[in-house]
Amino acid sequence: MAEKKISPWVKAALDWGPLIVFFVAFNRLKDGTYAILGTDYSGFVVATALFIPLIAASTLILWALTRKISAMQIATLVLVLIFGGLSVWLNDPTFFKMKPTIIYLLFAGILGAGLIRGKAWLQLVMNEAIPMAHEGWMILTKRFVGLFLALAVANEIVWRTMSDEIWVDFKTFGLPIILIVFIMSQTKLFERHGIEKEEGDEAEK
Structure with a gap:
């Protein structure tokens, strides 16, 4: 299937949006401790938990719009899911x-x-x-x-x-x-x- 062209601004938002959200969330939450389902999490871990679904969603949206995802983007998403997931699961x-x-x-x-x-x-x-x-x-x-x-x-x-x-x-x-x-x-x-x-x-x- 041929690759579809999208606005550079849309692509930039999808590429950088999750990282910017992580940066903002971390700086707002970094000094606090947050109890979720009986477990206390640092602001870093909470920001990571927000980042994981955002980068997954942005990658899926990019594929839906362009019908193309690079090998680097796939590898990055997989490692985010694995290592980000471990950080949230193990609270580390x-x-x-x-x-x-x-x-x-x-x-x-x-x-x-x-x-x-x-x-x-x-x-x-x-x-x-x-x-x-x-x-x-x-x-x-x-x-x-x-x-x-x-x-x-x-x-x-x-x-x-x-x-x-x-x-x-x-x-x-x-x-x-x-x-x-x-x-x-x-x-x-x-x-x-x-x-x-x-x-x-x-x-x-």
Whole structure:
């Protein structure tokens, strides 16, 4: 089934909405303890419990609107359900804090496995947005593997050594900013190995 186009604003709301809700909920609830069904939960765990159904709903809505979900989005949703669910079930925020580490290690492992086979699997996700020659994709994939490994280490350091407030800020703003800056820093690579869309269209004919 062909992918349907949606407004960039709608997609941005679906992608970032659950995370923003988590950030706001945490900051409003972080200093309290909340009794639910006879068990006391911290504001962190309550915010996590709100985040899980929101990201599941946003992913389903995105699929309903576009008929397409990337492998990364599926992996992220599954890990949120597992690690977020464990945090709520066991009343321990540690599992949710570990989720970014597992996600980045998973992505690095998958991309690294592709590199060993001479394939740039990152191209399957980003080629439509950034048309580029195979050599360029191989270089970019290697750099992304390094980035994901560095982010996994950074997340471990932050959640293990700093406060919940700092970790939530890091997850909500720090990680996205690092990814954006990293992609912007690859401009020369895109220019060196880029392929004009018109050329790509002609090649498909």
